[in-house]
Amino acid sequence: MELKLYNTLTREKEVFTPISETVRIYSCGPTVYSFAHIGNFRSYVFMDTLRRVLKYNGYKLKHVMNITDVGHLESDADEGEDKIAKAARKENKDPYEIAKYYTDVFLRDMKRLNIDEPEIICKATDHIQEMIKFVSDIVNNGYGYETSKGIYFDISKLDKYPVLSDRKVDEQIAGARVEVDTEKRNPEDFALWIKAPEKHLMKWDSPWGLCYPGWHIECSAMSNKYLGEEFDIHTGGIDHIPTHHENEIAQNKGRCGKIPARFWMHCNFLQIDGGKMSKSLGNIYTIDDLKQKGIDPLAYKLFCFTSHYRNKLNFTFEGAISSNTSLIRLKEGYKKHLEGKDIVDSKVIDDFEEKFHIAINDDLNMPSAMSIVWDVVRFPKKSKNLANLLLKFDEVLGLKIDEEFGEKIEIPEEIQKLIEERKIARENKNFELSDKIRDIIREKGYIIKDAKEGIQIEKA
DSSP: OOOOOEETTTTEEEEOSSSSSSSEEEEEOOOOSSOOOOHHHHHHHHHHHHHHHHHHHHOEEEEEEEBSSSOOBBSSSOSOOOOHHHHHHHHSOOHHHHHHHHHOOOHHHHTTTTTTOSSSEEEEGGHHHHHHHHHHEEEEESSSSSSSSEEOOOGGGGOOOOOSOOGGGGGOGGTTTTTOOTSSSSTTTTEEEEETTTTSSOOOOOOTEEEEEEEHHHHHHHHHHOOOOOOOEEEEEEGGGGIIHHHHHOOOOOHSOOEEEEEEEEOOOOTTTBBBTTTTTTTOHHHHHHHHHHHHHHHHHHHHSOOOOOOEEEOOHHHHHHHHHHHHHHHHHHHHHOOOOOOOOHHOOOOOOOOHHEEEEEOHHHHHHHHHHHHTTTTTSOHHHHHHHHHHHHHOOOOOSSSSSSOOOOOOOHHHHHHHHHHHHHHOOHHHHHHHHHHHHTTEEEEEEETTTEEEEEEE
16 A cells, blocks of 8 residues: 655645665754754654554565754844753753753653654764764865854755755845844855854864754765765754755755755644643643653644644643543453454454554544544454454554553552552551651652552652
């Protein structure tokens, strides 16, 4: 069955045919200076769905995702402070410590959402030499030039810029955002390599002195290292189109004359209560925030399936709570089929499977695919064959429908011993000791509750 994907480059849905047997993908990962929010994770749920649909169609994958731990300035116009350095200064920590902490939290939340991890996850700071080589090649090819501030890309040397977006460079007024840099040949020229001020926290030796990379160069250098000059698919959020991905294409054309990816795929914005997410509005939510509201991370994933990835998705807590209920019903529906004794005609199962496959192969149409899933769940006859079909669908959904509802918690041995000590104290009616142990458990990051069903424990 042919797979069709929407290509931002051509603005059309196209039949996907890989360059080689293994599908090569590059995805823009997080800038690890703070907690990733649910808007960020909509893009990674989309990335996960793409991976799973390709696997469902029998493809092998080589997928790379970067971790931006240096070089991402506050402004896309190459102005302001490096986000990692700013966070380090604010928290009075080493920038590498900041990056590691938020990387670990991001990867933890990826697991909570059951996002299928790319085969290669690579950090910008581990690829400085590759970036220097990439910049040097661009300069040697006549597409880069040096100023007192750094090495810039000369967009006037390109046959076309921009490529992905339909904005016109002539209509862009650099002075509307920042003071015009008179050393730049063109207002839209962007930084490849930035000369570091004396007190800058992260900098490396290079042919141009102590410097640090621009944001865009890391993706070009790392995709080239792991996937080659041309690969199949590049993914990211829709906000990457006008600047970051345009500049990636420019860099690659300046180095080897090629657009790196055949397909460019972008996920649209997540809105909050019909508007934008904003720190000033206090409506930026994390996976932890959802958990505190009693919303399973996988329920948020299911919520993402209510809208096509290319459409805006409006988040409300009412909608997320509804998805939480739907996740419970989905798991219950699977269990009823698993315990069922009815016989279902194989033609019925084949029809369900074909409709599901058609939906996911139509540019990852998850709302349509989910309608098929619910038809299977509600099917009046209860059959193990239908349970197995739902499990097969879950290879794409990634909702763990065969597991009990709620996030499984791995309890360290130290905490288990404390729980046992508390249990003994309660049995001996030593409630003072019991309360003391409970407080120790809480200090170590776990909350213990006494219920009729027994002891319950969750992360604080």
